[in-house]
Amino acid sequence: xxxxxxxxxxxxxxxxxxxxxxxxxxxxxxxxxxxxxxxxxxxxxxxxxxxxxxxxxxxxxxxxxxxxxxxxxxxxxxxx
Amino acid sequence: xxxxxxxxxxxxxxxxxxxxxxxxxxxxxxxxxxxxxxxxxxxxxxxxxxxxxxxxxxxxxxxxxxxxxxxxxxxxxxxx
Numbered sequence: 001x002x003x004x005x006x007x008x009x010x011x012x013x014x015x016x017x018x019x020x021x022x023x024x025x026x027x028x029x030x031x032x033x034x035x036x037x038x039x040x041x042x043x044x045x046x047x048x049x050x051x052x053x054x055x056x057x058x059x060x061x062x063x064x065x066x067x068x069x070x071x072x073x074x075x076x077x078x079x080x
Numbered sequence: 081x082x083x084x085x086x087x088x089x090x091x092x093x094x095x096x097x098x099x100x101x102x103x104x105x106x107x108x109x110x111x112x113x114x115x116x117x118x119x120x121x122x123x124x125x126x127x128x129x130x131x132x133x134x135x136x137x138x139x140x141x142x143x144x145x146x147x148x149x150x151x152x153x154x155x156x157x158x159x160x
Contacts, residue, residue, distance in 0.1 A: 023146075034126070039121065040123075042090075042122050043119060044100075044119075062110070
């Protein structure tokens, strides 16, 4: 069966996020009272799997093997 | 008051997504039956605003001015 999933990877708390910091400074320069900006990445994945648990297991493996760096990233998986 | 918001920008349907295509191929090489991968960006923003509507209005302006490219991106805003 076909499943659609969203994987979100974000930096662990305390990790430097220079892209977010740059965006925050730029928004302040534009006059907005923005106190913090963090960046995260979302992947929208369509995959074939035997069931929703199978899909979730494969997505977790993909994150561990390739999509996220467990040293610096937290990730979350949503399967529909 | 302080608000937290999530802005998600993703490519409009039909736009080429070479990063997603590369990830999809890599996952297939690892043996997963992945039929499509799309990439999107999430920004986690904390800002000061007079009310939730004010916050939403400012975030929409930020997207139009800087955070999204209206020619190629769709964006969505969630304020808490």
